[in-house]
Amino acid sequence: MKKIEPAVFFPAAALVVIGVAFAIFYSETAETFFAGLQASITTNFGWVYTIGVGIFLIASIVVALSDWGRIRLGPDDSVPEYGFAPWFAMLFSAGMGIGLMFFAVAEPVTHYLNPPQGTGETVDAARESMVLTFFHWGIHAWAIYVVVGLSLAYFTYRHGLPLTIRSALYPLIGDRIYGPIGHGVDTLAVLGTLFGVATSLGYGVTQINAGLNTLFGIEISAQVQVILIALITALATASVVAGLDAGIRRLSEWNLYLSIALLLFVFIAGPTLFLMGAFVQNIGDYIDQIAFLTFNVDAYGDAGWVNAWTLFYWGWWISWSPFVGMFIARISRGRTVREFILGVLFGPTLFTFLWMTIYGNSALREILAGSGEAILNTVRDGQNELALFAFLDTLPLSSITSVMAVVLVTTFFVTSSDSGSLVKSTLASGGSLNPPLFQRLFWAILEGVVAAVLLLVGGLAALQAATIAAALPFTIVIVLAFIGLVRAFDVESQRKRGVKSAAQLPVEGATVSWRARLRLMYSRPNETEVCNYLRNTVEPALREVADEINKHGYDASVELSECETKITVLHGDNPEFVYGVWAKVHEEPHFNVEGESVEQYARAEVFLSGGGQHYDVYGYSKTQIVRDVLRHYEHHLQWLYHLK
Structure with a gap:
């Protein structure tokens, strides 16, 4: 400044x-x-x-x-x-x-x-x-x-x-x-x-x-x-x-x-x-x-x-x-x-x-x-x-x-x-x-x-x-x-109306079984493991989405830092779309199994332009990440349709 x-x-x-x-x-x-x-x-x-x-x-x-x-x-x-x-x-x-x-x-x-x-x-x-x-x-x-x-x-x-x-x-x-x-x-x-x-x-x-x-x-x-x-x-x-x-x-x-x-x-x-x-x-x-x-x-x-x-x-x-x-x-x-x-x-x-x-x-x-x-x-x-x-x-x-x-x-x-x-x-x-x-x-x-x-x-x-x-x-x-x-x-209200009216695309898929998904929910990866996941799975998924969006004439780009990656889509003078995932470190959870001791663990949490969304995608397959991006992107487009 x-x-x-x-x-x-x-x-x-x-x-x-x-x-x-x-x-x-x-x-x-x-x-x-x-x-x-x-x-x-x-x-x-x-x-x-x-x-x-x-x-x-x-x-x-x-x-x-x-x-x-x-x-x-x-x-x-x-x-x-x-x-x-x-x-x-x-x-x-x-x-x-x-x-x-x-x-x-x-x-x-x-x-x-x-x-x-x-x-x-x-x-x-x-x-x-x-x-x-x-x-x-x-x-x-x-x-x-x-x-x-x-x-x-x-x-x-x-x-x-x-x-x-x-x-x-x-x-x-x-x-x-x-x-x-x-x-x-x-x-x-x-x-x-x-x-x-x-x-x-x-x-x-x-x-x-x-x-x-x-x-x-x-x-x-x-x-x-x-x-x-x-x-x-x-x-x-x-x-x-x-x-x-x-x-x-x-x-x-x-x-x-x-x-x-x-x-x-x-x-x-x-x-x-x-x-x-x-x-x-x-x-x-x-x-x-x-x-x-x-x-x-x-x-x-x-x-x-x-x-x-x-x-x-x-x-x-x-x-x-x-x-x-x-x-x-x-x-x-x-x-x-x-x-x-x-x-x-x-x-x-x-x-x-x-x-x-x-x-x-x-x-x-x-x-x-x-x-x-x-x-x-x-x-x-x-x-x-x-x-x-x-x-x-x-x-x-x-x-x-x-x-x-x-x-x-x-x-x-x-x-x-x-x-x-x-x-x-x-x-x-x-x-x-x-x-x-x-x-x-x-x-x-x-x-x-x-x-x-x-x-x-x-x-x-x-x-x-x-x-x-x-x-x-x-x-x-x-x-x-x-x-x-x-x-x-x-504009905030219109954005919320867009989210409500958008079709809810499922992120579940056959790539990962529900039992494997449950194991992931209970897992406590460290920050390094989550950062590797962002580089090896999330960032390639975002690049595939960006490449496809660019083919349709829109400007999409992907950024990757050490423990954070995001896709940004521009729509002229309208608000941009942002979907990102970052490694967020948390203290030991209260619901640990008795005898288990984990001082800290990390989550791959999603964030949008409005801030963090408080949910973890660690363990999602590349296809599931793509589906989650599209779900939020459709919300964003519905919001833009409602803008006057």
């Missing part, structure tokens, strides 16, 4: 550098520009975000429940690369981390003070505030990640395309993904990822600053925050050097464990029984209102609240989708489509709902009881970054939990920066699963620079505006990617 894809790396880097220079040298103009840009996009194109996110959610659920859910993200015989616990930890840390810490208390209290409808600071406002918080942090966000991540994982692991956003468009534009259109899409994805992650880093550093102010009296200022960004970016570069398993994976697991510890403490020290009931009611209210909220654009009002909150979140999640989608695709090889969708859609969502209930409802309970004035005042004064620490002060051991919160935000910061740099490096190197270290360091540092500059220019408002602007064109890209994914899934 390339170390750098010049048509992506240099335009993306140049655009970021130009934007940063503009913000530095024309700060007042930049601040005005960002504010106007956000207002223009939310007013004129807010409906694009609303329709897009609604479609992504519905489509994700439909695909998960359909027959397409059985498709595996990789060859048919692949298995998940990571167990569920580390997989969940990594996608959760990359997808939500910093934001949960910042908004868990601040958002419910904000909606309690200023609800979009009705009177603030009432019990009804408190109840509605949790529904709105669930809505912004629920399955809609993860549905966006599902569509992007599923497209990338499917085309990369199932069809061998590069792990880049452009690959999702292959069914629509074919090889043109390797030209200017593909370069433009990946460049756009790099920019969206950078500004989306920079926004999270901005929230994270303001909250770290607030925590240090609470604990040690350190001044809350943009200058302090820039210094913190520099220090934590340095930690992120160390994680980059450590690599995916040693860096992101271990930090993600640490994030999850520390999050659970802090969550359990608040749950036990807070109003435990009330929180259990509130969790159930919050979910019920959320389900009851989800359809209305999904398509609410406030067309009969001024749309001010929707623009400031819902559309910002949708823009934030969409701008994050190349980052999170590619990252979860990177760690999801081997899972089925159904496992992927349901795991990504509902696993983190339920944990997020639990998180928001325990923190948000505990804070609201304090406020309604009249003992949460400090929490209320911090939010009322616009100091949302202090809300979490004001809430922790109402519980025992606040100095310890505040330190834990600062540490957790910091590790979330490092994880987001590291995984963000990994994704941008992958995009800018043409889809390399292991992009060069220097490029990951470059993007990690640039990410910190962008967050620092935009904080100095216009604070979080500038970061929000940049995020929403980057997300608008990428919404269209995600829609096109999903259309391409549906087309590819349809």
Whole structure:
């Protein structure tokens, strides 16, 4: 793979550098520009975000429940690369981390003070505030990640395309993904990822600053925050050097464990029984209102609240989708489509709902009881970054939990920066699963620079505006990617229909008696014996088939390596047919006869273009091998007949 894809790396880097220079040298103009840009996009194109996110959610659920859910993200015989616990930890840390810490208390209290409808600071406002918080942090966000991540994982692991956003468009534009259109899409994805992650880093550093102010009296200022960004970016570069398993994976697991510890403490020290009931009611209210909220654009009002909150979140999640989608695709090889969708859609969502209930409802309970004035005042004064620490002060051991919160935000910061740099490096190197270290360091540092500059220019408002602007064109890209994914899934379905409709040719024959065949089934050949069988029997059989196919005007070829042989038949622009046999070594079988000891044995297993077929042909005669090839070849032709 390339170390750098010049048509992506240099335009993306140049655009970021130009934007940063503009913000530095024309700060007042930049601040005005960002504010106007956000207002223009939310007013004129807010409906694009609303329709897009609604479609992504519905489509994700439909695909998960359909027959397409059985498709595996990789060859048919692949298995998940990571167990569920580390997989969940990594996608959760990359997808939500910093934001949960910042908004868990601040958002419910904000909606309690200023609800979009009705009177603030009432019990009804408190109840509605949790529904709105669930809505912004629920399955809609993860549905966006599902569509992007599923497209990338499917085309990369199932069809061998590069792990880049452009690959999702292959069914629509074919090889043109390797030209200017593909370069433009990946460049756009790099920019969206950078500004989306920079926004999270901005929230994270303001909250770290607030925590240090609470604990040690350190001044809350943009200058302090820039210094913190520099220090934590340095930690992120160390994680980059450590690599995916040693860096992101271990930090993600640490994030999850520390999050659970802090969550359990608040749950036990807070109003435990009330929180259990509130969790159930919050979910019920959320389900009851989800359809209305999904398509609410406030067309009969001024749309001010929707623009400031819902559309910002949708823009934030969409701008994050190349980052999170590619990252979860990177760690999801081997899972089925159904496992992927349901795991990504509902696993983190339920944990997020639990998180928001325990923190948000505990804070609201304090406020309604009249003992949460400090929490209320911090939010009322616009100091949302202090809300979490004001809430922790109402519980025992606040100095310890505040330190834990600062540490957790910091590790979330490092994880987001590291995984963000990994994704941008992958995009800018043409889809390399292991992009060069220097490029990951470059993007990690640039990410910190962008967050620092935009904080100095216009604070979080500038970061929000940049995020929403980057997300608008990428919404269209995600829609096109999903259309391409549906087309590819349809081809998979046609292939299965072809297999079912094909005549089943028997492989049995008179060459080998059934008793001899039974002896072969019980045999435990070693790898050398199987490799010799491939050379002496399977490869000649495949050559006979290839010679006959070539006589009919088609292009068939046979390849033989030390312990693998295969035949490939080309059909113009249509998918090629592959039938191969390889020597696969296995451990001692569980059904050995008592007293028999075989540490390892080998099987001559068949594989097709879709992966291993899990059956052994060792001992088949040449004629039987030919018949097995023809059986699968007829399946393939039936599939091609059904292609539209």
